Amino acid sequence: MRFDELAARDVVIWGAGREGMAAHRELAGRGIGSVIAVTGTGPAPDGVVTGDAAWALLQSAGAIVKSPGIPHTFGEYIALRDAGVPITSLMDLWLTENRDRVIAVTGTKGKSTTSALVQHILTALGRTAELAGNIGIPVGAHVGDDIDCAVTEVSSYQAAELTASPRVAVITSLYPEHLPWHGGFENYVADKLRLAAFGPDTVVVPDPSDDLGRRVRAVAGDARMLSPASLGIAVTERAISWDGAGSLALADMNLVGTHNLTNAALALAAVDAYLGASDRSRALEAVATFVPLAHRLEVVPSGDGRTWI
Structure with a gap:
């Protein structure tokens, strides 16, 4: 609508x-x-x-x-x-009119960090990008017409009312969650995947061949399915690398946890899909300067010789 x-x-x-x-x-x-x-x-x-x-x-x-x-x-x-x-819903009304300048991210886990990473990378590449949606900033007129991209985190509650998809959709993961709200796991999945069900140009997933990838393909129509690996982005337990662009060790990032390397890979793939093959080396370098969101594996200062998360 x-x-x-x-x-x-x-x-x-x-x-x-x-x-x-x-x-x-x-x-x-x-x-x-x-x-x-x-x-x-x-x-x-x-x-x-x-x-x-x-x-x-x-x-x-x-x-x-x-x-x-x-x-x-x-x-x-x-x-x-x-x-x-x-x-x-407000999300559906806004996305219907703005889909061409939106990268939207959903998933059971990782959507906030991935959304914030997308905005950070776009900014590092000289683009104007605003963050909105489930991250605590409702979409609306303040997400101005003069920006290059509106990076939008979408919860399952918000996705359930959608009748439009963004230009680039990112699905980070699917696990059983919020089942009483949705009425069961299959309803939860169906509501989540509405983000990709109404004609996105590209859908980014961790792996098109796994259960999540197959479920997305079933609803995404003619959209291009993209994974980090298909762009030459590889993730190990300790680093992320990109063919022709370089590599970045987890120890050199502010991010904590191997799973955040996967979030970073999804963010890099989303930006690449949105901009076309841009400056991949600069995009990868930008991940090192990303400051994680508060309360996401945040190190608590302590003088007792131990690390508290």
């Missing part, structure tokens, strides 16, 4: 969290009126419709912009879906 499709509808934003409030601001900035509704018995900000009145608004809505935290297994969601009420 596109933003302009909401203009003539009675729009209800379901949820008053960070993304719900961001959706309200985004629609207001586009001249589209909306009402925020919160069902259940929890507290809500001033001006938000709650209780029975909120449920009545949702049932009569011309379109609902749903916050990510509301599960698909929730009885009220199922009732609204079965009644045919159009349900979208």
